[in-house]
Amino acid sequence: MTPKAAPPAPGAETSGDSYLPEHGNGGYRITRYTLDLDYRVGPNRLSGHAVLEGVATQQLSRFSLDLAGFRVGRVQVNGGAAKFSRRGHKLQLRPAKAIPAGSAFLVEIRYVGNPRPVGGRWGDIGWDELTDGALVASQPVGAPSWFPCNDHPADKAAYRVSVTTASPYTVLVTGNLVSRRQGASTTTWVYERPEPTPTYLMGVQIGRYEQVPLAAEPVPQAVAVPARLRAAALHDLGRQGDMMDMLEGFFGPYPFGEYVVVVTDDDLDDPIEAQGMSVFGGNFVDGRRTHERLLVHELAHQWFGNSVTVADWRHIWLNEGFATYAEWLWSAETGGPSADELARQWYATIAGKGTDLVVADPGVARMFDEQVYKRGALTLHALRHELGDTVFFALVRDWAEANRHATVTTEAFVATAERHAGRALGAFFHPWLYQPALPALP
Template structure:
């Protein structure tokens, strides 16, 4: 079952989002983006076209998109020239004839310029230059920095992205590589992202990288304690667990100088993939790509079927392995299951955080219970001024949303027991695969698995700023 958010409030220029009303647009649902990008690295110059296929949810005399500071050469609607106006962060398009409700239409935009990040209260996000290359980090409002779009997480669409750039550079885009052709000094890379994808989860990575195949599989012969204890795997006398999932194609783009350290730090990638599939169900995409930039990054970057790490996250000692697991967990929670609006962000970050704790226990580190106790103690001394179910726009990425979100899941596990809890996680991921989710829907799913009301529990953990006692502590 795929849940859908209600149509945005009428009005072409707003999505009606309670946190970010200036991003997103009403009146239509996007079906497909076809992006053709020609990028010159040294001058940071992008010449591009975007063909947007959408369905009108109301009669439209004009259509609006979120879009950055590019020079627009022409705009077509259904193949015919259209009037347009660029005002601030919006591109307003007026077709020759109004678009009736229910009609499928295309808008084609040709543009050129120097892409740069979008300023936000969380810093600059979007298309950014590296020392020698480029990256895209769009969460939550950076997608308009490189293509015209309906920039709201609820408006998920399929993509085809073509990138042409100088041949010495490797290109990775969130999607399956379907074509790669070299002509003279340039190479054209074509990717398809068929699964419904939010705009902020689309990414382009360009750099002088080595291609690395990540094919490691298998299991821990002497650990794997969590899955064996929960009876989620198929045990064998040797203590290994047999895989019941097909190998997910995994590859990486890595600076040559970091190859040896990368092999160590990401050496358990295949095991992580199998572990999470056993907990949450089959991996939701056709591939998983890791990019390590040659520059440092403050935090890893989440994208659909992809995760991007900075050079500072690779040291050959697995110092940042929890982040490796966190970003992989987002492929289920955040990417396949996307929040209907930003109020529900704990459903992304709390789940990925708790997946970190489960992996720590599974791989021989601290148990999930020990990590929950440690984080409960740390959060308890912080101000009690955040409601996890609705943290407010200024605290969307507050550490407490992440960690208290994880604590909420650990407390729920104690409340309903392991069998019901882990069955809930898997069914939640599988039933809402590639759909939209809300806190209310998760509460209803938890109550169905518990067989009773959990209203008082979730009021304490999600709607009350004061931190409740941790069960079992």
């Protein structure tokens, strides 16, 4: 059995994450978020009522949540008024009565304002306006731009999200649509996300979209797309069902109840990863399948990153290495360069640029460095050669299924690999994961 990783929780306003300790909070875990949102597209005005159900992991005379911007009107803890104050992106709460360790508790927060992304070293992240609509791109720290939360990847919770907006707009939230109620001029969309989900993987997409089915098995798969891009998107996503079948063959059963691809009318710099959903800018759709590898990459994140989530951001290669390796598997499956060929190409590219990054601990400034992605995939390819296909893919399926909806670390992955190999693998993993210099490619 793979050891499960628990979220770090050392303090009221720090998660203990080795890279982003100021995001997330200690002393409790959130089990469920219920969000009732009213959004006006034109003025970019969001009114929210958030109900957070949590469990105290220590006695709480005070605790904090992450929330960037907004005017907070009222806060209640366990039905009673709570004192609150703001400091940066922290909402500091002091309940009337301390919450005993081990006790369940309920927080209600009403807030209103103009949502805007959270600025930082990776640019603007979170709730953002489109030319005609809005999107959420929260990785890694953007969730507080639209709801109060414990913003750490290891604190996974269930969600119910209700969004009311003008009726001409389609609202897509990561989860299962459970109801849609149309009023005189607005429509309320209600989604349930029952699987444990990190805050950064919750998304809201609002636009003038048409929804078109892509495949029915093993789960409903669809695309939401502006009318002008429909034909090109349907061509580019024409092999969506085949991608799902291939990845299920390598990784095991798809971990969610749906998969939706959203194509925005605006251009985006990068695709956006969310739980059961991927978002692409219109610039990634050209009717020639130019960006098909990115479709596979984002789909693979549903297993690695979304279902199997890192317990700490320093382990991010476990997300990006697997998603990149899925691109190589798809290439081989569809008559492109084999995984061996792509490994050799990227090995030469990385070696030519010089290697100065430790994959298993790249540093906060380089969490999304190309080497994390490509060298992460090279590590997996080298492990495949080390173990052989039968053992390697049995390991991968076990990793995905044993840790379904859980959190993991690099150390846990190494332990799982050693169990499947039936021997110690420290001599293999150390140069690949913990040394900047590239080891020889098998």
